[in-house]
Amino acid sequence: MPDLPPKAAIAVACNKGGVGKTTLATNLAIYLRALREDLPVAVLSLDDQRSVDRMFALRDPAPGEGNLKHAWAERSLDRVLQLGNYGVHFVPSPPEVALLKARAEDPATLRRILERTHFEGLFVLDTKSDLEALTENALHAADRILVPVADWASLDEAGKTFRALDRGRIAAQRARIVLTLVDRRTRVDGARGLHERLEAEIAARGWPRYATALSRSPRVETLNSGGGRPRSILHHARGTAVHAEMRALAEEVLADLAELLAPADAGARAAVWGRGAAPPRPPLARARATSILEAFRRR
Ligand SMILES: Nc1ncnc2c1ncn2[C@@H]1O[C@H](COP(=O)(O)OP(=O)(O)O)[C@@H](O)[C@H]1O
Ligand SMILES: [Mg+2]
Numbered sequence: 001m002p003d004l005p006p007k008a009a010i011a012v013a014c015n016k017g018g019v020g021k022t023t024l025a026t027n028l029a030i031y032l033r034a035l036r037e038d039l040p041v042a043v044l045s046l047d048d049q050r051s052v053d054r055m056f057a058l059r060d061p062a063p064g065e066g067n068l069k070h071a072w073a074e075r076s077l078d079r080v081l082q083l084g085n086y087g088v089h090f091v092p093s094p095p096e097v098a099l100l101k102a103r104a105e106d107p108a109t110l111r112r113i114l115e116r117t118h119f120e121g122l123f124v125l126d127t128k129s130d131l132e133a134l135t136e137n138a139l140h141a142a143d144r145i146l147v148p149v150a151d152w153a154s155l156d157e158a159g160k161t162f163r164a165l166d167r168g169r170i171a172a173q174r175a176r177i178v179l180t181l182v183d184r185r186t187r188v189d190g191a192r193g194l195h196e197r198l199e200a201e202i203a204a205r206g207w208p209r210y211a212t213a214l215s216r217s218p219r220v221e222t223l224n225s226g227g228g229r230p231r232s233i234l235h236h237a238r239g240t241a242v243h244a245e246m247r248a249l250a251e252e253v254l255a256d257l258a259e260l261l262a263p264a265d266a267g268a269r270a271a272v273w274g275r276g277a278a279p280p281r282p283p284l285a286r287a288r289a290t291s292i293l294e295a296f297r298r299r
Pocket of ligand 2: 021022127128
């Protein structure tokens with residue numbers, strides 16, 4: 001079996017809004033790119049809030065420029081992927097997701113799109129705060145599903161995400177809880193912090209979790225709300241706890257995906273797929289070289 005360049009996908013998903021999905025997805029992409037210069041990273045949002053575009057776009061969109069809606073129709077990101085700020089690729093967001101959602105009934109659509117795309121590297125998929133068709137597509141396409149949990153309410157919403165995985169016959173072992181917006185000063189019962197109690201509850205439910213938790217930081221809030229372009233934690237909040245945490249989390253993700261991200265034969269890659277109730281599925285396939293020729297022939 002010849003060596004294959006890496007191709008993998010991470011989704012960030014939680015039914016609850018405001019838990020920091022987009023902040024996590026966009027900044028994680030930047031840290032991963034910074035830590036592994038040899039690893040191309042592409043961010044794709046299944047939301048229409050355009051935060052990803054505002055963070056990564058190097059210029060205003062050109063008239064008629066392709067976005068995710070076109071890619072969905074073309075079943076490939078090849079035409080729409082752009083190299084953006086911080087060396088991170090991104091897919092321009094669709095003007096609104098309603099139309100796309102109507103074309104996403106088959107939950108394997110996005111997975112096939114990623115497979116057919118001639119981009120070798122890591123895709124980071126940001127999702128909307130729902131468990132509807134587009135989010136289901138992200139869950140199906142992802143090798144790892146990061147589920148941010150900020151409080152008890154989002155813990156219940158995380159439960160819904162795990163049930164969605166179950167319904168989609170996706171191994172729960174592919175999910176990772178990430179504690180976010182942790183207020184280190186919060187004390188629920190005077191003795192034990194909310195953070196520790198959430199950790200204990202997550203362990204009791206048997207959900208996989210990354211060890212790194214992300215603190216609530218006024219600085220991060222300012223980076224996102226300072227008007228115009230959201231700014232990266234790596235470049236604009238060095239020296240904060242969140243910077244150290246994002247770096248630690250990115251290292252944890254890289255270690256977790258080490259086998260998927262190393263050029264390896266397909267057999268080794270298959271071995272790292274989570275073993276769960278559901279049968280393991282093959283890792284993201286590479287687009288066949290011949291499909292470039294096919295694309296030319298179709299023109
Ligand atoms: N670590 C953090 N500290 C403080 N505020 C944060 C942090 N992460 C995200 N936020 C803020 O929380 C709000 C929701 O974040 P966002 O990433 O948009 O969540 P989601 O995508 O889940 O709706 C934003 O105003 C963002 O600036
Ligand atoms: Mg969001």
